[in-house]
Amino acid sequence: MPRSIATPEPDGADLTKLVGLKLGNYRLERIIGRGRMGIVYLAKDEALLRPTAIKILSWSVAEAKGQDPVQWFLAEARLVARINHPRVVQIYGAARHGDHCYIAMEYVVGSSAEALVAKAGRIAPDVATDMLLQAASALDAAHRSGVVHRDVKPANLLVGEDGVTKLGDFGMALGSAEVGAGNAHVRVGTPYYTAPEIWRGEPASPASDVYALGATYFHLLTGTPPFPGPDVASVEQAHLRAPVPDPRTLVPNLPESCAALVARALAKAPRERHASAQTLLWDGRRVLQELVAAPGAGAAPGYRPAARRPATPRAAARAPAERATGPLADVLGFRLRPFAGAVPADEGASVVEPLAAVRARVAEWARDDVTVLLLSGGPHSGCGALSRQAAAELSGERLAIALDAGADGEGRTCLQRLCRAAGVPEEASDEASLDALVARFTEEHHARGAPPVVVLDGVPATQAAPRALVRIVEAALWSRSFKLLLAAEPAVPEALARAGVSLRGDAFTLVAVPALDRAQIGAHVRGWIDAALAPRAPPILVSPDALLLLALRSEGALERVNRIAENMLWLAAAERRRTLSSWHAWAASDRERWSPAAPATLPRRPDRWPPTEVIDVIDACRRGAGLPPWPRGKP
Incomplete structure (x- = not known):
């Protein structure tokens, strides 16, 4: 006989008759939800005069399968208390009152994503993607706090009336100690959103939460989970063996970018999914950017991009010229300092090959869909000068930031210096700082109609690429919120690949800066002198x-x-x-x-x-x- 997917009613029906009861400062008013471990009431905090959600333990010893129900219940409060994030339902406290063990939580005025889908059939792509972003942000904070949720699903995404989505119900969550002790092998969660490795009896991990959020996103977009079935056995086999379904078979006009995100998040092998919830967040942010920018698309609730100004054709800004001084000006008559950049900076000055071809490729890259451009050459090849000049020329039409990645930053990492240059306050962690930077660049992209450009000069070809650099490259590749120009030695791509950065596909391109031959050196020298001399x-x-x-x-x-x-x-x-x-x-x-x-x-x-x-x-x-x-x- 097939196993039913329906969640059993909690043992202890008397818990449904507690309206009017006062638990501590909280007066219970009405039931607003039921979960695996408890019944949730809306209550009034009579001390602080605010609505509060009160979750009362209803789990029996039999349902706990050998666990202590009270300790497991209180573990939820302790785990969530670790996470300080605005997209996680906050815990106010936990206590026992008589026979009742309860958790006081933030009350979100609105509906669950599950209820919204049930009412509307499915959720518009931009709104669904916005929910995904907020949930991924919450998951990332949980994972960085050592917490694996294990029960991500539409019912646990609480959507406020203002469009703010919060991740709730950490009743099945495990902290790092529990995962290390082996409890992560116990299969929990809702079958429709359970990752293949969990079905195989492997430990829960951040990757399994990413899978569950991908399955949730599929459900929001289409109105049905990715692998619906009449019983648990059929759902299990679909998660383990069936190809990842394309949501466009159910919603033909769904953008391809939404389908691509689903395919990556629902990959059978954890290593083939997004590397983290933060990476999923960046990918989702890029998808939302495309959805909002599409003709006729409106901003999703809760998402308020800056007003986009129409792009105005303009000549590219030139690198600021340095005035000649001393004998070069007084004796030889130079008005500009000669050889102070990659190429002559004056109008009409000739640019020799291969510099002309490199400059043309950089200008083309600024307009095309390639995210990361690596200018590669040997020591003193001029990659740095070329990249810095590119940043100066692009700054007339978009935000452009140039940093020397190899310079001593007075104890500050490349990421910290980049945040400072972009006007982004540093957060408590590199991950949070990087996410704030990506958000800043996304806003700038919408405001100017062109993605910002970050130029990193002097990128070292170390045996192990610095973590900050690796994360910056990954942020550019996944979020597409900014373009990244790296001026580096030829060994840098290999160093990045060893660090796990994928430099394949159409998001990355390599341009070699070759040495000049004798004829090119002569033309370069004469071009610079002619450009820099006074008329x-x-x-x-x-x-x-x-x-x-x-x-x-x-x-x-x-x-x-x-x-x-x-x-x-x-x-x-x-x-x-x-x-x-x-x-x-x-x-x-x-x-x-x-x-x-x-x-x-x-x-x-x-x-x-x-x-x-x-x-x-x-x-x-x-x-x-x-x-x-x-x-x-x-x-």
């Missing part, structure tokens, strides 16, 4: 040997090219020369940028130049370039 300043010439030595010393790495080339100009200014020769390319520092205070300490040209050993190097460079050897015997 009436005499030209500055660069000898072929100077460019060959510059290419040799820099190895084509853009940042080293810029550093050596600027220092060549300091040497020329000290000599009041307007031609950059092999001496300047040989003597210029490749380790530091000289400044206006440097001329007194600059190296001085020897009386005879070049010496034999330098001629040998120049000759080798000339042979590589197909040029005749140095004319020996001439001064």
